[in-house]
Amino acid sequence: MSARGQEARLQRLLDEMRSHGGRWNTARVHALYRGPGWGAPQTGTARRDLAELHRRGHLTQHGPEDGRYYHLRKEGRR
Template sequence: MTNTALAGATTTVPAAGPAPLRPRVAQLLAAITVTGGRWSTGRVQTWRRRTGSPVMQRGTARRDLELLARLGHLDTHGPHDGRHYTLRSSR
């Protein structure tokens, strides 16, 4: 059995490109872009507390930073137990 489109029907094709970031991660990227500097999991947690956001566990902060690095927004520095991230200068 074959499927055929009905006359006049349209099909939508998903937009190409990366999926949008979760609001929490997008806010973090915006903060890093504006303030710059070194960002560690502790700094992310402090920033979230100061902005009135819900308390974030260390593992969540780490995953958010790692995601932004994997997507090419941040550079990773240092050993695993002392890692920090900086905004990638050339995109």
């Protein structure tokens, strides 16, 4: 996927997370990605996208490596 396509997917994922809130893990993102219009990326894509949004400061990370999940970061917190 092109860098532009990846950025569009990340922005769309972030928009979904803002709309629906709650706990987000690889399985939840992968289920979303299997829906219409997402192009059905692999599980690893969902995992990397969550990690990238965390790296950029949009998400807080919780749990152990084999049970990791994320929440949207509260505004003003880093």
